[in-house]
Amino acid sequence: MRKPLVAALFALAIAGAGAAPAVAAPVSAAPAAAEKADAKAASPKLQAVTLAGTVALSNCSGSVVRFPNSLDTAPALVLTNGHCLETGFPGPGEVIVNRASTRTFGLLNSAGTRVATLRASKIAYGTMTDTDAALYQLTTTYAAIRNSYGINALTVQDTHPTAGTAITVASGYWKRLYNCNIDGFVYRMKEGDWTWKDSVRYTSACNTIGGTSGSPVVDQATGKVVAVNNTGNEDGESCTVNNPCEVDASGNVTVRQGINYAQQTYQFPACFTTGNQLNLSASGCVLPKP
Structure with missing residues (x-):
């Protein structure tokens, strides 16, 4: 890692x-x-990717993400690695769900300028088993972030690349x-x-x-x-x-x-409701469970 x-x-x-x-x-x-x-070599149809919606952690990188069916009024999520958690590396077989957190993230615009500090309310999901990923739930919504800073969340694709x-x-x-x-x-x-x-x-x-x-x-x-x-x-x-x-x-x-x-990351959308609540028992959810 x-x-x-x-x-x-x-x-x-x-x-x-x-x-x-x-x-x-x-x-x-x-x-x-x-x-x-x-x-x-890239096709002319390819679009330029910017830093808008990415975040800086204390020791890692991340991004504000949504799923295809996430509501604008849902609490926003930040995606990063399981090994970036402030609680340390999860052990093999360990899965963290809905653990309180007040971690902060520096939100960047397309030019890479920090425009806001976002705060977590909890670690919604984190593991280093089968994958190395973590999702923090924030204290603000997608709509509030867009209205305040003009930045949209990145959408997580729900199919295999x-x-x-x-x-x-x-x-x-x-x-x-x-x-x-x-x-x-x-x-x-x-x-x-x-x-x-x-x-x-x-x-x-x-x-x-x-x-x-x-x-x-x-x-x-x-x-x-x-x-x-x-x-x-x-x-x-x-x-x-x-x-x-x-x-x-x-x-x-x-x-x-x-x-x-x-x-x-295509496995994640099936495990969250439209309100971004984790449901590891949902149909199609294959993420490791605690």
Whole structure:
């Protein structure tokens, strides 16, 4: 998983000149060469993804999200990683639901300017089992956020994404956009004590760093969230913390140093009511349960 920021900076300091500096790229800065290549190859129909609706956490990134049937009057939700929770990493098999929280989030506009501080009322759902995701419920609604700041929530797609899709990983922490494609899907991904199912593997242009954990992965053609950024193999080790490995259905292990990953989010809409209340017993809800 992408380390909290302090650990990431420490690791870079130890690595020395051989490591890329973990510095924020201005929103207006020119993309890296690989990102330029992706942009040139992109279809003209693809839309530019901005930072509007993303949020900065104390150590991670996130985004204000809604589901296709969410009401404007429903309390808004923030999507991030389970390993970004202020309570620490959930253990294997642990699922957190409806736990009180007063965590704050810096809301960004399209230019990456912080326009508001949003506050949670609870952790609606959080886990690192099968997936690495968390959803905070806020003290304000989608309508109130839009009326006050002119920012709409990002919609979570309710269907499985496809390989080859052009995507943007939008980091509210760094105020930076990473553009690449979905390279494929991983049957099982193991990292330390955790195992995740059907993970998204990026092409190499999405060279995410510490602090990008929890960033929404946005389909450039639809503007919808298809996954949440969570990890990458940093050192070429196999199945250790910060060095996830891929495991296929036959048990074969593959290590891809420098490649980064996300967890799909299409499972979430079926588990929430139109008022954004969690219902793990709902028809079609397959999220892990406590």
